[in-house]
Amino acid sequence: MRRLPLPAILLRPIDTKFKQISLIYRGSMALHEALIALQTGCSGLLTLKQDDPHFKKRLPSIPYVHQGELEILDRLTQLGRHYHTIDEYVQNIIKTKTSGLYILSFAFELRSILQSYLQCLSQLEHECLQNTSLTLSHLLISLTDYTLLFPALVSLINTLQSSGYRGCQILDVIRRCTLDGNTILSSTMKKLLCAGHRILIKQIISILTRGQVYDEYGEFFIGLNNSINVEAMGMTTPSISRMTSAAASRSHSPERALMQTPQPNSTTTPGYNQYLLIPEMLPSYIPLPLADKILFIGESWLLLKKNDDDDDDNDRNTRNSLGINSIDYDEQNHLVQQQLHALTLADDLNMFELERIIERARIDLSLTLRNLFVDRFHLIDELEQIRGFYLIERGELYTLFVNRTSQLLLNTKKSSNAIENDINEVFKQCLNDLHLDTILTNSDKFKFKLNFPPNELANQEISAARRLLSRTQGSNDNSSSPSDFWSCGWANLSIQYKVKYPMKAFFSENCKQRYNDIFHLLIVLRYVQTELNSLWLAFKNHHRNSLVWHLRNTMSFFIDNFQYYIQIDVLEYKYQHLIRSIQSSTDFQQIKHLHELFLADIQTHSFMLLGTAYQSIKNILSICASFCLTIKQQEKKDNLDENVLRGFGKDFNDEIKLLFGILGMVQKHNALPHLGVFLTRLDFNRFLTNNNGSFGEF
């Protein structure tokens, strides 16, 4: 491995050295001694136990050597010892080859420093041989640079070894060392950093131009997302994630990152969306948005090139056309490659330039993707479908569906395949009956499904918690307690939406979960509304007992207005906005971002992220639902217990008051711009204001 000429003295065996030294002039002997020390870290003859290779101590004093010279010798010995440590480290790294590319590159760079050091030594030896009058101080002066450098390197190595940093992480550590006033030190460190950057840039090039992560040792800040399979199984306790899913998407949750273990096998062909940013691996001087952009480009390439597991002819066609597209980009890729390569040649990594190059690549790619998605894959049509299914845009479909399954789902307390099939069948039937199969075309293609959460335990826990909550709030549950409602089929209905190949880029698992969260609220609202309406029908010929009428009317008023608020004021408004932005945008990543924003907006505006308000709304819904059920049961007996009715009225009023208390506070802070609309509509004739936020006395 080491091919540089070694100083001649080193090649001689120790005992010959002794002979020689005894012959040579004292001063020159000291020099040689020093030279050995500089290489091995042992000051040879000057020690007592010369047979032991690991002796550390020098004699306290040697009669014919001056104390000062001994000091210098000590320093040189120290230098040699550092050299030894570094050398050993380098040897180790190069031998084992498992510590990763970054460390290896670092080691190679270190070795070149060491070699320059050795060269320096051989130069000195030469000088010593030629000029015997050279002093030890000459050696020391000549090696000043290294006396500064080596301790820093050693400490750097120690840091790296002790902290267990690897991959991109070491870049950060090295970079910290470059920030030193000493120019020699900082320039050397920069060289080391540069070595690391060469690897980094190569990895970036790989992902920018081919969408591949070339990363055998799991060192890059973009890794494979292994957790996708877990998520793809669907329904990871939606009732729990309901509240959190929106928050989780914004910050990469730590568990997720931990779940991520680097794939040693780089030959796997990842499907789309299997890349993941690993924040710990990201050097602190690379901004997160930049890393996101790189990730996006990588994912986009995957999207353009990779296959999905389940594809049919249709997909194959699209892929062929995509293939043509990627060829068009070869030239572009070449350019990017060159530019990035040029970056590595400079001492310092020019971050601005890097950002510029990546941004340009991203814009180009993003535009292509935007065109592909909007023009070829009909993203907007896809969103229409989503709106139809998840956001209940086809009201008549869900009205019919709710009418047909209201009993079935109400009595369903746990999930089973048979019931799921029934529900899906009913839904298909509804689609057919309404001749909607030409409009909601994707019902079959995308295997529209209705599902119950499998995790019943979690449900029980939640309802228990809710019961506890309601008890602490002091609201007395009625005979048919409202919390029961949340364990029936209606409250746990969700849609499993199987996204096909290219659209996966757009609808992530997280998106689907959030759509489902919204769907939950909408479908329950729709159910309660239908029940209240059927109560109207049931009582239309009873021209008396106006308490039921008034209570029903007020509940209906709230539900109708709330529904209008969510569906039109929030959903439709935001949706139109989204579609307009998509049409005018030229940037796929921005479109994705807008879509995320759209979902977040809806969730915020429907109070899903406002824990107490949402809980209150849920309570109101369940009070209304159990009101309808109770009345329906009692209707047959034909005597309505007025106390029960008043109980419902009281509960309803209490919750309404609570809700308006909360919403009033929110409104004061002007946090939700659309909230005012909702409150205005509910209080249109200032009845709420005049009645202290209650809907009247029941």
Place this chain on the structure above:
Amino acid sequence: MPSEIITLQLGQCGNQIGMEFWKQLCAEHGISPEGKLEPFAKEGSDRKDVFFYQADDQHYIPRSVLLDLEPRVIDGILKSPYKHLYNPENVYISKDGGGAGNNWAQGYHQGDKLTEDIFDIIDREAENGDSLEGFVLCHSIAGGTGSGMGSNILEKLNDRFPKKLIQTYSVFPMTNEVADVVVQPYNSVLTLKRLTENADCTVVLDNTALNRIATERLKKATPTLAELNQLVSTIMSGSTSTLRYPGYMNNDLISLISSLIPTPRLHFLISAYTPLTSDNTESEVRKTTVLDVMRRLLQPKNVMVTTASRDKNITHCYVSILNIIQGEVDPSEVHKSLMRIRERKLAEFIPWGPASIQVALSKKSPYVTTQHRVSGLMLANHTGISSLFDRMCDHYDKLIKREAFVENFRRLPMFKDNLDEFNDSREVVQQLMDEYRAATRKDYINFGNTQTAQITSTDPVSNTVDHVSVDRSVQLQHIIVDSSDPCKCTRTIKTHPWRSLAVILTSNVLLAHITTTPLIFRPRARIPSTARTSLTSKITTKPVTSGA
């Protein structure tokens, strides 16, 4: 094919507006007069199956039943280009063809006789659909067939389909001038009783207002009948547009109706439409924003019922409003308009409960081109409608006082023995008006049942009850006193106990049983008229002696 709606067209007027309605629907859905789908009608997001069904040869057939006692109008329809549209089995003309002679009783009686034939058709049509949502009945309440036979059919429909909705589009006669049918007030009052008791929702189309709108808005000196009917069909098609062009919400009839009707008897709706155009006139409305449309809808001059905003010291108010806005609408426009309307207090609402302007957004038909970007329809429940009933009752009272023209009624079985049915109907209408007036007050919630407590708890009232005990020999006593202003009664309670009792009774429920204290009210009990009149005179003549 869920939530189907069957349309029943009765009598001359009913068939005429029904005809216009189907014309309009065909145009909006791209269906030719023969029932074929026009080649340009490719866009399939509308729902035709609510009002049409498809025959074996894919022709669209209206779910419509055409009934009349005389052949003239229906013959006219069957000679028009739309003759092949209807299912011939659904066209029923009485065999003798003599009509009802503008006599409610005649119409009712003939309807009774023809029940079997008629309900054969209706039952068949009802079974034709998957899940029938309800019936829409078009008729006028002034003539004989629409009002009389209509009343009969309403009663039977409600009996036979108790869980189905019955909505009527009822044309009310002109009240401000001499009627062309002399017994029109009789017919109207008798029909109104059925509309109150057996219909779930009545869209009132006031001929007076229709004429006014046609002259003012459409700049016609004398609007033709066809033009008036066109106005009606605009309302009818507009109010069903959310069913036919479904969006997020309001896509079944019940959701439209239930939000408008808070209590079962207050189900008479007024309507307005803007902007109105006719074929040969330029519309004066140039700009339509959502705010403009919503504001115009609230203007009385656009409302298709002439109502007084104030009468007898009562400020009338809206119970509920539903605006159906058609066209391309930005949702944010809607709430801006709502805010503006609220700020300017353009609409007065009930004081006894929450109320607001509900808005339903609907698409426009892609096949009908209009000059306007946005058009709007308002359906509203307004207490002022009682003034319309009031005017009708005025005319009725004048006639019945003289028992004018009652001979024609006496000839038929219902009125053979006595004219109780007249009184009964008048009472029902009175109750209805009282309930509408009560709905303007804060305590409407307690209307009907809880005021007993008030009466029994006050001393003067118990005195009064003692006073009545003169007649306690009759176990159940019925008191009826002609209505007076309900507002006054609360004030008179201390000064005139006798009268106050009577007044309170009328304002809450017209009939009451007085046994012993406490009072038990039984609304709408049927009583022999003889007992009633005698008692009325007794009460009114009795001097107030109690020293309250």
